[in-house]
Amino acid sequence: MTTKTRFAPSPTGLLHVGNVRTALINYLYARKSGGTFVLRIDDTDLERSKPEYVEALQVDLRWLGLDWDESFKQSERFDEYEKAKNRLIESGRLYPCYETQNELETKRKFQMKRGVPPIYDRAALKLSADDIEKLESEGRKPHYRFKLNHEPIMWNDLVRGETKFHGENLSDPILYREDGTLTYMLCSVVDDGDSVISHVVRGEDHVSNTAIQIQISEALGYHLPEFAHISLLKTREGGMSKRKGGSDIKSLREEGIEPQAILSLLAKMGTSDAIELKSLEELIAELDFSKFGRATAVFDQEDLERLTHKLVSNMDYSEVKSKIEVDEDFWNAVRGNLNKLSDLNEWVEICKKEITPQIDDLEFTKKAIEYLPENLDFSEWMNKVKEATGRKGKDLFMPIRKALTAQEHGPELKVILPLIGKERAIKRLNGEAA
Numbered sequence: 001m002t003t004k005t006r007f008a009p010s011p012t013g014l015l016h017v018g019n020v021r022t023a024l025i026n027y028l029y030a031r032k033s034g035g036t037f038v039l040r041i042d043d044t045d046l047e048r049s050k051p052e053y054v055e056a057l058q059v060d061l062r063w064l065g066l067d068w069d070e071s072f073k074q075s076e077r078f079d080e081y082e083k084a085k086n087r088l089i090e091s092g093r094l095y096p097c098y099e100t101q102n103e104l105e106t107k108r109k110f111q112m113k114r115g116v117p118p119i120y121d122r123a124a125l126k127l128s129a130d131d132i133e134k135l136e137s138e139g140r141k142p143h144y145r146f147k148l149n150h151e152p153i154m155w156n157d158l159v160r161g162e163t164k165f166h167g168e169n170l171s172d173p174i175l176y177r178e179d180g181t182l183t184y185m186l187c188s189v190v191d192d193g194d195s196v197i198s199h200v201v202r203g204e205d206h207v208s209n210t211a212i213q214i215q216i217s218e219a220l221g222y223h224l225p226e227f228a229h230i231s232l233l234k235t236r237e238g239g240m241s242k243r244k245g246g247s248d249i250k251s252l253r254e255e256g257i258e259p260q261a262i263l264s265l266l267a268k269m270g271t272s273d274a275i276e277l278k279s280l281e282e283l284i285a286e287l288d289f290s291k292f293g294r295a296t297a298v299f300d301q302e303d304l305e306r307l308t309h310k311l312v313s314n315m316d317y318s319e320v321k322s323k324i325e326v327d328e329d330f331w332n333a334v335r336g337n338l339n340k341l342s343d344l345n346e347w348v349e350i351c352k353k354e355i356t357p358q359i360d361d362l363e364f365t366k367k368a369i370e371y372l373p374e375n376l377d378f379s380e381w382m383n384k385v386k387e388a389t390g391r392k393g394k395d396l397f398m399p400i401r402k403a404l405t406a407q408e409h410g411p412e413l414k415v416i417l418p419l420i421g422k423e424r425a426i427k428r429l430n431g432e433a434a
């Protein structure tokens with residue numbers, strides 16, 4: 001069977017690192033196997049799904065370099081879900097229920113009080129034709145539940161190994177709500193079946209859905225895919241969900257985090273591999289489900305910052321040339337001090353635009369001007385100033401650095417000085433804005 005994976009985001013918010021990790025692993029696995037990567041938009045919740053989020057997630061995936069081979073929206077496939085619904089009704093696996101939310105809640109509370117798991121009691125299956133007629137005449141509309149077979153459900157998960165459930169420990173899931181809207185459960189099975197997905201790779205929060213979906217899939221006669229459930233991510237502060245405001249890709253992009261840093265981190269989190277900068281080709285070659293552990297992986301934005309700094313500070317001029325407006329000497333002089341590419345602007349400002357110097361000791365910086373050599377050789381200059389003033393170490397360099405750059409940190413002064421130029425340097429050492 002040809003490999004086909006899918007990433008199935010719901011366009012109800014921005015993509016965050018948690019769901020991009022799922023996208024990435026699906027992408028890497030498809031590319032590694034020479035298969036197909038599908039982008040499926042789970043937009044059956046017409047109220048919460050927004051076209052701008054579809055657009056935004058496509059922008060994010062493209063920015064990350066995760067190109068997809070096929071794409072479709074669930075909202076284009078309502079007819080298919082309707083057919084599947086009818087087939088399940090005909091085969092007796094989908095049954096109408098008339099309980100209201102309140103009634104279900106009361107049942108659940110009662111079960112909890114008695115210490116039994118809150119599993120639906122299948123009362124609707126005991127309704128007679130008369131009962132149903134009466135309920136409908138009162139204006140009640142049915143919702144539909146899938147009747148699970150009370151038998152073992154087992155699969156060999158590519159991450160979790162042998163995974164077992166039993167139908168009797170699960171509630172018959174609602175596939176259709178009383179207002180006629182669908183729940184995710186059926187649509188996902190129909191789409192995975194119709195598009196012949198070979199591997200369903202998703203977060204661990206879907207494990208019990210998988211148990212249910214295996215039975216729905218079998219009831220509809222689909223070929224079962226393989227499953228891989230990867231552990232969830234947590235931030236240092238705790239949970240991570242887009243609603244709680246986890247780290248979304250758009251914000252990371254705006255903060256100057258590099259896509260390669262995101263991919264390198266997310267592909268390796270929760271695995272036995274070290275986290276270091278990798279190319280997409282390397283990540284593809286190294287993907288192996290058996291390297292993924294079961295423990296929750298902790299996401300720390302500092303890792304992204306560290307990787308971004310490492311990437312940017314080692315970038316060759318030829319790689320960044322098209323994105324920046326400085327020449328090669330300038331780039332080589334400052335790149336080691338950039339945490340992100342956009343920090344370059346600060347050094348352009350410092351070297352090429354007017355700044356107000358920070359003067360600790362004007363007498364000293366003025367005196368230093370006297371020894372500034374024509375060729376701007378920094379060591380020669382400092383040796384002379386040292387001799388003339390008796391200053392050394394930090395006392396010697398810091399007032400000069402602050403006068404020249406208005407900063408306490410930055411690239412080596414010997415590389416920065418020629419970029420600032422003699423005229424501007426003299427003015428700044430003199431305490432003038434220049």
Ligand code: GLU
Pocket residue numbers: 008009010042184188201202206
């Ligand atoms: N739209 C679902 C989600 O975002 C997809 C889950 C799945 O991969 O089946 O959780």
